[in-house]
Amino acid sequence: MEIYDKNHPYKNNQRGVLPMIVEHSIRRFKFNKLWMVLKIALVGFALVVLIGSATLYLLAYQTVEVYEGGIYPEDSIIIRGTNPKIFENLTKEGIYGMKNFTPVEILKTSNFSIECNNFKISPNYIYLLGVKQQYFSMFSIEFESGGAIKKSGEIVVGHYIFYHMKETIPGFGIGSEIKIENPYNNEVKTFKVVGVIKQQKPDTSYMFSSKNTLDTLIFLPLSDFHTLFKNFTENIVIVKPDPGKSLVLYYQLTSKFNYVEYPGIVKLRNTVALSWLSYFLGILSISTLLSVAVAIFAAAVSQIKHSETEFGVLKSSGVSSTKIFIILLLESFYLMCVALIMAFLLGGIFIFSFLSLSNLGLSLSEILLYTIGFPILIIFLVLMIYPLYGVIYYRHITPAALLRVT
Amino acid sequence: MIGRVFFPTPTHQILTILAIVLIASTSTTIYLTHDSLKNQEISPFGAGTFYAEYFYYEGFVSQKKVAWERALHNVTEKFPYLKIGNIFILNSTQAIVQVGDQPITLKPTQIMLTDTSIYNVSSFRFIDKKSTGEGIILGYEIYMALEEIGRVDKLKIKLINNQSTIFTCTGKVIGILSPTASNSLNAGILIVNKKLDSIKPIYFPKFVVFKVPPEYMEYMSALAEDIYYRGLPVVQPERSSNPLFFQSILNVAAIFSDLGLLFAITAYVMVSKRIWLKEMAIALLSGAGFFKILSWLFLRNLITVFLGIFVGTFIGVSFFSFIISRLPPTYYFYFTVSNNISGTLILNLSVSLVIIIATVLYVWRYTTKTTPIKIIREVFYQ
Numbered sequence: 001m002e003i004y005d006k007n008h009p010y011k012n013n014q015r016g017v018l019p020m021i022v023e024h025s026i027r028r029f030k031f032n033k034l035w036m037v038l039k040i041a042l043v044g045f046a047l048v049v050l051i052g053s054a055t056l057y058l059l060a061y062q063t064v065e066v067y068e069g070g071i072y073p074e075d076s077i078i079i080r081g082t083n084p085k086i087f088e089n090l091t092k093e094g095i096y097g098m099k100n101f102t103p104v105e106i107l108k109t110s111n112f113s114i115e116c117n118n119f120k121i122s123p124n125y126i127y128l129l130g131v132k133q134q135y136f137s138m139f140s141i142e143f144e145s146g147g148a149i150k151k152s153g154e155i156v157v158g159h160y161i162f163y164h165m166k167e168t169i170p171g172f173g174i175g176s177e178i179k180i181e182n183p184y185n186n187e188v189k190t191f192k193v194v195g196v197i198k199q200q201k202p203d204t205s206y207m208f209s210s211k212n213t214l215d216t217l218i219f220l221p222l223s224d225f226h227t228l229f230k231n232f233t234e235n236i237v238i239v240k241p242d243p244g245k246s247l248v249l250y251y252q253l254t255s256k257f258n259y260v261e262y263p264g265i266v267k268l269r270n271t272v273a274l275s276w277l278s279y280f281l282g283i284l285s286i287s288t289l290l291s292v293a294v295a296i297f298a299a300a301v302s303q304i305k306h307s308e309t310e311f312g313v314l315k316s317s318g319v320s321s322t323k324i325f326i327i328l329l330l331e332s333f334y335l336m337c338v339a340l341i342m343a344f345l346l347g348g349i350f351i352f353s354f355l356s357l358s359n360l361g362l363s364l365s366e367i368l369l370y371t372i373g374f375p376i377l378i379i380f381l382v383l384m385i386y387p388l389y390g391v392i393y394y395r396h397i398t399p400a401a402l403l404r405v406t
Numbered sequence: 407m408i409g410r411v412f413f414p415t416p417t418h419q420i421l422t423i424l425a426i427v428l429i430a431s432t433s434t435t436i437y438l439t440h441d442s443l444k445n446q447e448i449s450p451f452g453a454g455t456f457y458a459e460y461f462y463y464e465g466f467v468s469q470k471k472v473a474w475e476r477a478l479h480n481v482t483e484k485f486p487y488l489k490i491g492n493i494f495i496l497n498s499t500q501a502i503v504q505v506g507d508q509p510i511t512l513k514p515t516q517i518m519l520t521d522t523s524i525y526n527v528s529s530f531r532f533i534d535k536k537s538t539g540e541g542i543i544l545g546y547e548i549y550m551a552l553e554e555i556g557r558v559d560k561l562k563i564k565l566i567n568n569q570s571t572i573f574t575c576t577g578k579v580i581g582i583l584s585p586t587a588s589n590s591l592n593a594g595i596l597i598v599n600k601k602l603d604s605i606k607p608i609y610f611p612k613f614v615v616f617k618v619p620p621e622y623m624e625y626m627s628a629l630a631e632d633i634y635y636r637g638l639p640v641v642q643p644e645r646s647s648n649p650l651f652f653q654s655i656l657n658v659a660a661i662f663s664d665l666g667l668l669f670a671i672t673a674y675v676m677v678s679k680r681i682w683l684k685e686m687a688i689a690l691l692s693g694a695g696f697f698k699i700l701s702w703l704f705l706r707n708l709i710t711v712f713l714g715i716f717v718g719t720f721i722g723v724s725f726f727s728f729i730i731s732r733l734p735p736t737y738y739f740y741f742t743v744s745n746n747i748s749g750t751l752i753l754n755l756s757v758s759l760v761i762i763i764a765t766v767l768y769v770w771r772y773t774t775k776t777t778p779i780k781i782i783r784e785v786f787y788q
Contacts, residue, residue, distance in 0.1 A: 041672065096508060096510050096555070097554065244554055245554050245555075246554075247547065247550055247551035247554055248510060248551040248552065248554045248555055250551070251510075251512055251513075251516075251547075251548065251551045251593065252510050252511055252512065254512075254513055255500075255501070255511050255512050255513040255514075256511075265547065268547075268550070269585070272585055280439070283432075283435070284432065284436060287428060287429075287431070287432035287435075288429070288432060290428055291425050291428035291429040291432065292425075294421060294424050294425040294428060295421075295422070295425035297421060298421030298422050298424075298425055301417055301421060
């Protein structure tokens, strides 16, 4: 009759210590299923809150970021329904903080068509703007290629429009001629593309579903725009403030005009709200982390206490405290692996269901680092409570004392 | 005996209670914050206020003025607990504000005149120390705007009506309001002056601001309606729609914290399995029956969890009342005092009670499938 199991790993002297420790820790992991499920649940909760808070913050940040000038230059003040003459009359005494202004016309309708080399393109995502030559220098608009409008019959296009047309229309480029038609009075005018505006946002700005920037614009000379669309245009005056004087200029203009817009004020409000929100989400994350750390410590205290006999046997067999620490560390390591998988799953779900990556202006790796990287690091630290407590607890207890306790 | 039954492993129980306390307090704080934001109103003069707006021609006895004064008298008699303050916006065509040497023109409705009674009526929050004296109070955005000109510590204000000056004032800036949900207050310049009666009689719209004491907050809407029918054209505060997005974020955060509470209590119950098995074995050896053991278990869990929940909710309420609700408001976040503390407590207790009952049922199922000797063997000879 065999008394000993020949296959038992501890009987096989050929095997190293480390595989035995790994096997022991796996057995412990299986034996203490309930503890592990509990810790996984706690870690899961902490991850939900930490990754959730980070994602929510990014979501709020994204909402704040999209409040920009839209199709108008950043930090400009827009006055609707006012032509330059009225504007000049009302501001002839001078307004503190105003650097310059320029008239702009926009279309009241989106019903127009664009044709180039016998290809017609959909204008749904394109905005037409009638501007004066000074518009480009006034707002320091940079060009990717070509330059600003100098005379009648020339147009400048936004980055996205240019590349979209290049992909759709064979032979399209700087110098190409395009026809713009107003279907209401059958007026058609041919323009020559003279410039492409530098991309306003990173590559992500190709998705324009929720954001309109200069990338989606076609600039026409103001006179041509007026001739082409006549009664279908709206007069706008765009005011450029002196640096750092935009808010005071905005309030002065509101006392003279009825329809004054300053997108910067919305941004200011949202930025203040965002900092409050980050403070609040910070409190939520810290208190959750604290709760989970205490709960995991409570679990560690109980689990370590219930393993006294087992570790008593190990210690009396000559297993050092370092090896006990490695056994416990491995248990935490398995949990860390589970936490890592959970973090990526949760992060993926949160990021793709809440965020629109195109609007954040951050790469996916940056977003992952912010939403998942930091929570994982914190969770790893929290999970280290268990092996550290274990080794401190067992270090000074003699094997006899451990075996005595049942 | 009681100690052995109810507190078999004090260290573990204390730590568990601590975890429940922390999660319950987080949950309570978030829940109250969320509830407080849900009740947000855009009253220009702060939470718990509404106002009546009326135009009359000062200096002339008119039917309208007589009717207004009679209605106001009726209201003060009927509702003596309502605090009343006056705010005037002079009917001017131009407002000139001078910062240092630089004059700028603002919208005349941005300039509001009042006396020190406004402090009793409004719920103004300041970004710096609280002001109670006479001087000029600036809204957050107008302060930011004026600061672009230069240091804003003294202002010269002139109101002009058809080229004749109707009001001038040079005063010290005594406070800057925190950003609020009311854009008119954010852009407003409030002149607090005792000598309000000395203003030349001129057309001016007058606001009477009513402040509802906290104990009558629930009836604010009914009160405003009653006052309206008594002849004062009351403007009720609107519910803010601006912070919907940020509120939805807090909704999600509130769900997270409730989940946390659920997890913490479940964690306690799961961790307790080995403890209660051992205790059960000892009790069985001492001759106790299953029913008795189950009732002990129920009571023990009840004590641990309820203690954690009560203390946690208390800490959460204190944290909300003394820290969060006193935070300066920032546009979409303006805190009203939430009166749903009992609701929070009931919610937390119900969640924990359900889990405790589920635990006892689980143990009961376990005991029906096993024998006492098996339990004793499992604990002592595993």
